[in-house]
Amino acid sequence: MTLTLSRRCVPLGALLTVALLVLAACGSAPNRTEGHQGQYVDEIPLQDDFDPEAHFDYAYSVATSSWDPTQSVSGYDFVFLAPVYDRLVWSSPNGDLEPMLATSWTPTADGTAVDLTLREGVTFSDGTPFNAEAVKINLDRAVGEGSRIATEIAQLESVEIIDEYTVRLVAPTGAGALVGSLSQRAGMMASPAAIESGTLGQQPVGAGVYVVTETVAANYTDFAKREGYWDPSVQRVATMTFQLMTDDQTRLNALLSGQVDGASVRAFQMNAADRAGFNMVSRPTSLFAYLTVNSAQAPFDNPLVLEALNYAIDREAIGNGFYEGMCRPQIQPWPEDSFAYSDEIGDGLDVWAYDPEKARALLADAGYPDGIEMTAVTTNVTAYMQLSEAIQYQLGQVGIDMTIQAVPTPQVIETFSVQKSVQANINPYSGVADPHGVASRHLLPGATYDVGAPVSQQITDLALQAATPVDPQERAPLYAQMMQAMIDNPTHLMPICSLYAIDAFSDNVSSVSMNTLGMQDLRGVALS
Structure with missing residues (x-):
């Protein structure tokens, strides 16, 4: 189903957003520079009196369209996939990479490969043993033909089996970024027997904490504690249900009514959840809101139009107004606490300040004095639709008439990346947390959202160079150079703000955190 919103018929959500943005721009809104930041913790520690036979209910805005990790179309699929599929590497809440199915990893002396030592005695939920052969089968699929996540580990050249519990991952350009990728969908290990059967997309079989007992598409998934899991200490509830609720108010209502024990919430809902006594976890993340365009299609093949778009977006009004301070306005695609973040460039709001007059002048210089028309696609999740409406309003102030199509996640890729029937895409980034994830998803040739003219060779070269060293201190200056090159040669990707993610939980829920x-x-x- 496609919902189309035009500027000529603005829905109520857009009117509310517009009012908020106008107040922020006029200085009449409350000072929301800090917003809710710092009010909530990023972790709720384990309570000793938890009930190991409890049932946990959780509501989220996105559900996976396939139980085969290699067919995942969105990074947000991670939430539903994670209980079933352990990863080779675990990303701790603060972003540190720690052992999971791989107990250690060591770069080779020349830095062109990484050796993984695997955990022994692990089986998949169907009894198939986990070993080096299983890792090779999974990673060959993840990077192979037909994989929807291939670009996230495109640096992987080959997988060599050293012995039963050791593999060598050959990555001459990108060994440094590879390990981080293995903490997400590319590192999810599925049973080779289930892969061979061809049923993995409908019947998941992993080495994770839980197994799926029932799933109803576009509704819910039930999980049950798996017998024989290698780390039973983390099996603190017997069963779980994850419910798909794309509408923000529906999730909040489910939380307030006791239908669920936890839910993803938005910034504007935090006060209501707080007043009702719910505990919230929040932190800055690798997610960022963006506008991207097809730079191979006119008028977006003109660098002046790309610059005009950057000047037309009021990042502060969106980050501090619409997101109530829970999305840091900036032009860099990495959070402030990332090693890739350039302190010299900073938020970049002095580089591309909100300047509608300059945007109009640039459009005129590009040959479009009367403005342009465009169509943008977004995911049919309430918050993303409202973000699109805010951008729609801002672009309208400089003569850009934008129509919005709101569709399910798979159709975003289909319309923007495959059919190229729309000129723009407005969504949050949900790729690999490692800085290379931005390049592999948006900038490098073959990337899912690289649908326009190639970025400059300088940007491509720097992206590949920055992904190679294992030491973040060696990578950081390369990313700083890459960001400067993206300013000097504006790309089709336009970051707007760096998102804080927010979840709310009942007071009997513990051992939860928000990760990077x-x-x-x-x-x-756990539930008490």
């Missing part, structure tokens, strides 16, 4: 991925990994969740 911005997506819940509810491994070890």
